[in-house]
Amino acid sequence: MKTTILIIALTFALANVMAQKASGDKFQKYLPIIEKGSIAQKDSLTNVLLTEIKSYKTEQEFRTTINILRSLGKEQQQASVEAIAKKKYPKGSLTRDAFITNVFYNASTVQEKEKAYNDLNKKWPSKNFSEELLTYDYVLANLAQGFANDGNAPKAIHYLGEMKEKFWRGNGYLPVGQILLSAGDTVTAAPILKTAMDDSYYYLSLPEDQKDNKARFASMGYASSMSAYVNILVAQKKYNDALGYIENALKAAPEQADGLAMVYYKSLMGTGRKLEAYNILTKLYAKGQFAVENDLKKLYLELNGSAQGYENFNASLKETLTQTIRDHIKEMATFKPAPNFELLNLKGEKVSLASLKGKVVILDFWATWCQPCVRSFPGMKAAQESYANDKDVQFLFMNTWERDKNYKENVLSFITKNNYPFEVLYDDQKDPQTGEVMAAKFGVKGIPAKFIIDKEGNIRYFLTGSTPNVDYIKLEMKELIEAAKKPFKG
Structure with missing residues (x-):
């Protein structure tokens, strides 16, 4: 019996992959007309698609045609096909997506959103859409943020815990952590932000041959989640702990150095490594982040014993930046x-x-x-x-x-x-x-x-x-x- 179930599951998964591939192939087939076709060509393609729908056997076929009609700018025909598909598949993804957009996202209070989420799970349970869990994670993240904004941290954490897609969940965790942090709830925010940071680091540290688009997307959030979490450590004056995380991050993702620069600067200052901190501020200023100028001037004074030469130094940084921009715009x-x-x-x-x-x-x-x-x-x-x-x-x-x-x-x-x-x-x-x-x-x-x-x-x-x-x-x-x-x- 278990073997039969496994075969059925594998067959379903394979059929789903094949359906999505066929959908993509069809869209690519018509892409030249979508992008550069004349009005007559687009009208002709629209008529072909509208004739085809009578033979469709799956909701995915309808979705593909709807996407093509949307790209063609045929809003009236798109709406017509959507109506047919929704009637044929009342518990399908099209009716689900309409419910999410029109009911969940339009709810005026977080309590109404919670009710809409429960209704969503009753009529369109996520187990019926195993390939579309991200759709449910979007809803969960929004719901968690709503409760965080209402000051209900336990509910926010509960709904974050229901998220399924590890590669994306940092996008739900990070805003909630930042909301709680801004409200002064560091105790609750810290583990949430650390989870977002750890998730991103997991994907970031994968071998290059294992980094798919999901991994690349997840790793992009590392600097943001790292900065938020390490700022807590800095506020707690745990500078050495903060530096450990940052320097490990810079080895794994040197391209994210700019995003970590300010928290790195604070951590270095906290441990008395002022020359390194000064070098970071110099780089930031030379890239146009002039908000650091007061700190830069103060450090210059401390390290040099006087402000002599600072104005010339400052002017040279700005001139370097200006020349960099001039060289850059030549490419444009x-x-x-x-x-x-x-x-x-x-x-x-x-x-x-x-x-x-x-x-x-x-x-x-x-x-x-x-x-x-x-x-x-x-x-x-x-x-x-x-x-x-x-x-x-x-x-x-x-x-x-x-x-x-x-x-x-x-x-x-x-x-x-x-x-x-x-x-x-x-x-x-x-x-x-x-x-x-x-x-x-x-x-x-x-x-x-x-x-x-x-x-x-x-x-x-x-x-x-x-x-x-x-x-x-x-x-x-x-x-x-x-x-x-x-x-x-x-």
């Missing part, structure tokens, strides 16, 4: 006409690129769900404010790829709540020939994506990625803008 240089656009801003007014001729324009493509985009906004705000009196410079924040139907309200709420003085444009106007939004016309493959356009309407620089370093962003934007003001030399 390009020269081609920018696609023209006419889009609506938050007030419903039309803004076109043509109307801004004679100005250097900074386009920042972003979305509310994009954490790297949002992470760079304090720096972009500072950069914009530094050019507030320059009438020849215009910042535009191109909101694109939003996922919710009420995205306009969400965007306005986000900008207002965070008091960002940005000129935001909605990139939601599809080209009648290609069906593309402006991000696609600019060649954007991922966000954040920034374009620096000169006074003649030519793209001079294109950059991706982000940093939370406000001072670095200010300097980088200054170099990009000032370079774009100058005539193109080829």
